[in-house]
Amino acid sequence: MNRYSTILRRCLPRFSSSSACFNSTLVIADHTEEALLPLALRTITAAKQIGNPITCLVAGPKIDAAVETLKKVDDIEKILTVESDQLKGWLPEVMTDVVLNAQKQFNFTHIMSGASSTGKNFAPRLASLLDVSLISDIVGIKNSETFLRTIYAGNATMELKSLDKIKLITVRGTAFDPVSIGSANVAVEKLSIEANAQENVKWINSELTKSERPELTAASRVVAGGRGMKSGENFKLLYDLADKLNAAVGASRAAVDAGFVSNDLQVGQTGKIVAPELYVAIGISGAIQHLAGMKDSKTIVAINKDPDAPIFQVADLGLVADLFKAVPEINEKIDKYMSK
Amino acid sequence: MSLRILVGCKRVIDYAVKIHVRPDNKGVVTQGVKHSMNPFDEIAVEEAVRMKEKKLASEILAISIGPQASQDTLRTALAMGCDKALHVNVDEKSFETLVPLQVSKILAKVAQQEKIDLVILGKQAIDDDCNATAQMTAALLNWPQATNASKIEPKDDGKVLVTREIDGGLEYVEYKLPLVVSADLRLNEPRYATLPNIMVKKHPLNLLKAKKKPIDKKTPKDLDVDLTPRMEIITVQEPAKREAGTKVADVDELLTKLKEAGRI
Numbered sequence A: 001m002n003r004y005s006t007i008l009r010r011c012l013p014r015f016s017s018s019s020a021c022f023n024s025t026l027v028i029a030d031h032t033e034e035a036l037l038p039l040a041l042r043t044i045t046a047a048k049q050i051g052n053p054i055t056c057l058v059a060g061p062k063i064d065a066a067v068e069t070l071k072k073v074d075d076i077e078k079i080l081t082v083e084s085d086q087l088k089g090w091l092p093e094v095m096t097d098v099v100l101n102a103q104k105q106f107n108f109t110h111i112m113s114g115a116s117s118t119g120k121n122f123a124p125r126l127a128s129l130l131d132v133s134l135i136s137d138i139v140g141i142k143n144s145e146t147f148l149r150t151i152y153a154g155n156a157t158m159e160l161k162s163l164d165k166i167k168l169i170t171v172r173g174t175a176f177d178p179v180s181i182g183s184a185n186v187a188v189e190k191l192s193i194e195a196n197a198q199e200n201v202k203w204i205n206s207e208l209t210k211s212e213r214p215e216l217t218a219a220s221r222v223v224a225g226g227r228g229m230k231s232g233e234n235f236k237l238l239y240d241l242a243d244k245l246n247a248a249v250g251a252s253r254a255a256v257d258a259g260f261v262s263n264d265l266q267v268g269q270t271g272k273i274v275a276p277e278l279y280v281a282i283g284i285s286g287a288i289q290h291l292a293g294m295k296d297s298k299t300i301v302a303i304n305k306d307p308d309a310p311i312f313q314v315a316d317l318g319l320v321a322d323l324f325k326a327v328p329e330i331n332e333k334i335d336k337y338m339s340k
Numbered sequence B: 001m002s003l004r005i006l007v008g009c010k011r012v013i014d015y016a017v018k019i020h021v022r023p024d025n026k027g028v029v030t031q032g033v034k035h036s037m038n039p040f041d042e043i044a045v046e047e048a049v050r051m052k053e054k055k056l057a058s059e060i061l062a063i064s065i066g067p068q069a070s071q072d073t074l075r076t077a078l079a080m081g082c083d084k085a086l087h088v089n090v091d092e093k094s095f096e097t098l099v100p101l102q103v104s105k106i107l108a109k110v111a112q113q114e115k116i117d118l119v120i121l122g123k124q125a126i127d128d129d130c131n132a133t134a135q136m137t138a139a140l141l142n143w144p145q146a147t148n149a150s151k152i153e154p155k156d157d158g159k160v161l162v163t164r165e166i167d168g169g170l171e172y173v174e175y176k177l178p179l180v181v182s183a184d185l186r187l188n189e190p191r192y193a194t195l196p197n198i199m200v201k202k203h204p205l206n207l208l209k210a211k212k213k214p215i216d217k218k219t220p221k222d223l224d225v226d227l228t229p230r231m232e233i234i235t236v237q238e239p240a241k242r243e244a245g246t247k248v249a250d251v252d253e254l255l256t257k258l259k260e261a262g263r264i
Helices: A003-014 A040-051 A064-070 A085-090 A094-104 A117-127 A235-244 A251-259 A323-337 B039-053 B070-080 B094-097 B100-113 B134-143 B197-201 B206-212 B249-261
Strands: A025-028 A053-060 A078-083 A110-114 A134-143 A146-151 A156-162 A167-171 A187-190 A201-207 A221-225 A248-251 A279-281 A298-304 A317-320 B003-008 B011-013 B035-037 B057-064 B083-089 B118-124 B145-154 B157-166 B169-176 B179-183 B217-220 B230-238 B247-248
Touching: A025 A094, A025 A235, A040 A053, A040 A110, A040 A134, A040 A167, A053 A064, A053 A085, A064 A078, A078 A094, A085 A094, A085 A117, A085 A201, A085 B145, A094 A117, A110 A117, A110 A235, A117 A134, A117 A167, A117 B100, A117 B145, A117 B157, A134 A156, A221 A235, A235 A248, A235 A279, A235 A323, A248 A251, A248 A279, A298 A323, A298 B249, A317 B249, A323 B249, B003 B039, B003 B100, B011 B070, B035 B039, B035 B070, B035 B157, B039 B057, B039 B070, B039 B118, B039 B145, B039 B179, B057 B070, B057 B100, B070 B083, B070 B206, B070 B217, B100 B118, B100 B134, B118 B134, B134 B145, B134 B179, B145 B169, B247 B249
Parallel strands: A025 A053, A025 A110, A053 A078, A078 A187, A110 A167, A134 A167, A221 A248, A221 A279, A279 A298, A298 A317, A317 B247, B003 B057, B003 B118, B057 B083, B083 B217, B118 B179, B145 B179
Antiparallel strands: A134 A146, A146 A156, A156 B230, A201 B169, B011 B035, B145 B157, B157 B169
16 A cells, blocks of 8 residues: 555544545646656655645656656655647646646645746646636745745745645746655556647647757756857857856847847746856846846856956856957866866 | 737836835835836737737737826837727735736636737736736636747638747647737837837827827726735845855966866
């Protein structure tokens, strides 16, 4: 008998209504058709801090890879699965149906998802169908009903107590470490719920940026370029440095708007939020909106020819220099300094 | 296609202002601080106006939910080309705990009353950074939702192809109207948005016209929406300040220091 049913049994005598008798958390696992995403493991850490038994839901067009990884995580009690072609593209109209059906069966008190583009898309839709507020992009947990989130582009932190019966939460991955993958063999239950056919929405396809480098939000090092890079071709300098550091490449909004790199590399209030060990900002002035996306990095390096650029106010190490001289010099010398 | 469009316009502290937390730690200082239309909402308004210019839309209703001063934001929307405006007055106290769920209930009610075909909102407000209102409004109306839109292409058969910005790239989704869209930064470049002064010089007529356009007024009660708080604000704090860093003289010093810190 698994731990989940033990808990269920333990609380049955005290309460007449079985399903609502204890607090329980549902984590909707972020994954692709090929793998579980690190964000899912970070969301589970957040769920652990709430303290309830944790159930994970893996829903998608292909789920085997994600389920295999998740099964080994000691911290969860149970995995629910829904595999359906209708979940291609994780359309929120369909995802919402799936989670609502699961909620009807299990009455979770907390429902959590990573604040990925998928989570941000379906979680609010789900919240209003449950008539609860959404607690979005949390960076901390005080207790099962009190949470921390940032407002005003990270320039203030709000501690709020949710007054809703169900806490629906999206989690900022960079604020929580991932749980480790152990050797558990978590019970898997296939949910016999069909997503409703959607006549008014049709997923056509996606165009994903292919890269050999680490994924931006999960990378331990990030090298980012701004308007000062002057052109897309010049980003080659950054790619070379990123490859030497095994870093992901990011960009400021100015660099994206100027067409130097694609949108999904944007770091900031409206792009990705990152918090790597090392963030190297090159030719980035450091507007409030950019700082919102990277100022929790452990070490920030800025290379900019303008000594008054605001980025130097948050940089641990600043080099006032022409990036077109400094970056090639770094690329040339860095191998000597890198720890093997 | 002759759509009736509803656009949401939130009045927020201007994006360039450095905010300060109030001494009572229950919010940020808003008195005497420059406010503007939420940048994402400017993009939403611009998209609606472009659709009208292309004869895809017949009427654009701009809505703002908030204190009295929200009417300034609606005047801007009217000057940009919206036809009429609705101000849903929420007092300062209720506004502090107003959450997207409540805003979306108001929007959904108005969309039904006004027989709206397309709701366009910004993807997030730059004050609460929630990124939820469009999704919630779509759910309440039981309409599909096209969030983070960077391109909206109406088709002859009444369908709309939307390019969405997602983690890792772009995705293409086809929708049947009615629909709720949320605008990403790259959807368009709003006219006047960055240079409001030029607007006054170049388009004095628009502003004069905007003054004559009607602003209808309602309260959440008129729309039967309950604003009882869904959350209690415990505290609002400024984030921990980073310690001042050091400037290095050259590349060698930079690399040495990074190595000492164990970062490379």
